[in-house]
Amino acid sequence: MSGRLQQLLAFYVSGWLALEAWPFKVENCTVELPAPTNLTVELRGIGHVTCSWSWLKPQHLENDTSSLYQYDSSFQFDGGHWEQRKINSLLYREEGVDRNRHVTFQVRVFVANKTGPCRSSNWVSISIPSDEGVAAVKNFTCVFYNFEYVNCTWDVDPTAPDAIYHFHYWKNTMASVQNCSDYIYKGNRRAGCQIHRDKLDKLELTLNSRVQGVSARGKIKPFYYMLESYAFVKLRPPGRIDVARIREGINVSWEIPSDWKSHCTKYEVRVCSVKRVSCIDYMFQKAAGTIIDADTKSKNTVQVRAMYDLCGSSGIWSEWTPEHYFGEDAGTTWNWSIALLIFIPVLVAVTAIMLFAKLKQLRRWILPPIPDPGRLLKDMFFDGNGDHSVGQLFVASA
CATH class of the missing domain: 2.60.40.10 (Immunoglobulins)
Known part of the structure; x- marks a missing residue:
């Protein structure tokens, strides 16, 4: 036991x-x-x-x-x-x-x-009594990345004396307090510590930490923090997403690492309609689920993220997976509504120009030009060479 x-x-x-x-x-x-x-x-x-x-x-x-x-x-x-x-x-x-x-x-x-x-x-x-000194550490956070390593970081009050900060951690299973061996720096100042998994012993126990500042200009008050290991875990995003269409909607499944405790992990699935620019989130306790109200007649995207959840104490959500497209037009990213708004006016203008030219030629075929009556009379009574002088009368000599 x-x-x-x-x-x-x-x-x-x-x-x-x-x-x-x-x-x-x-x-x-x-x-x-x-x-x-x-x-x-x-x-x-x-x-x-x-x-x-x-x-x-x-x-x-x-x-x-x-x-x-x-x-x-x-x-x-x-x-x-x-x-x-x-x-x-x-x-x-x-x-x-x-x-x-x-x-x-x-x-x-x-x-x-x-x-x-x-x-x-x-x-x-x-x-x-609490420790004496100037409180210098603020914005302290710890994240346990996928049970591989812990990053604890902090900021320092700019009004606090200059100091060198040491990070210590301890668990009930440890015989003594441990010193950080891998510091995170901001500029030339210690601003965090990375602890690898092999130094944490049992993961389910509480991690107690302390940031201790040492300064020649004044006493720095130590900062203490207690973390439940399962309460600050941030998993990596799940793997490849598969979407299968069924009569009621879609079945969504995704890949998870073999070392994840499936009964301690919950998932959030986000389905977004590209057409409506809206999203709906769904919660699942397993690495698969059915969404009955998914609109498969239009293009949608689906993303998944995970959280380590143990005994009602939740960790930190992972990042979202890349977008996975599904729907009838999932193979293209062309926005037909915008294309039609551009194409239709251009088509109407070109058609109008072509019709105008065709109508002008058609009018010549159907309605030939009517001859000028004045010119027609002139052509009848006068010769065509344009000589309109009166002819001379010759009389034979006796």
Whole structure:
């Protein structure tokens, strides 16, 4: 049985025993028991605390074997509400906390019998102050790229003193805090760290990180960050997309790497109509799906992206795959509507010019020119050489 499973089992058993033991609200308990003593806090790794205490049963209760004594504990951050409450029968509590803030831990003992009133002690508390110094780190982000490597990056407040920044990381399975061996630079300043998969041990555990600035001009406040490994995973886009037309619509499928956990991955399919310039998104839990309202009579594009999703905690969406076309005119990218808007006016103009020329020639064939009557008369009474003088009369001599 793995250590994480043992922790979960112990948590549920202790919770079940606590519920069986106190049918009344713990808040209504009468203060009758001595408070825990010797409360201490030990800092372990990065952002992890172990709070421990001791408690002895009073002499007048030593013979009480029917009562189950429990410890009620919780944390407070920067003087806010008490949170991360836990009830169990152990004399210690291990927890990851936000070390960027002032932390206070409190604990008390109580017992609730089904046959009697609830009894409790007073609270005892201990403070874990935050580190001192100037807060310089901002915009801290970590991305686990396809379970291959982690990139953690940050910016530095321009008003903070000049410093050299060191990145440390730690997990419960590590014996000691690890130093970054592959820094990411912006100019000549450290602005991130890349951690390869082989240095992360078990991927499903929490990664605790710290950015520590060292400056001769002032003290830099360390920056802490706690990440669940499955909550900052960014997968690479799925592989080749296939679209098959069916009577109800289309079947879409895509390729995924063999090392992906299929039950921990969800997908989003985007179908866009080129004609309508609109898109619809669909969610799927497997690497295939049916879309019944797809318009296969016109050209469409389909894209897919993936996200690692475990226990309700989502990671980061991958990039979209390249567009895959489907539909009746999927083989061409020509926009006929624009083409017609250009072609039709040109066709009308050319046709009009041709018709005008043809009509002029046709008119000559159907309606020949009418002769000029004046010219026709002249041609009848006068010779054709243009000599219009009166002829001389010759008389023979006697």
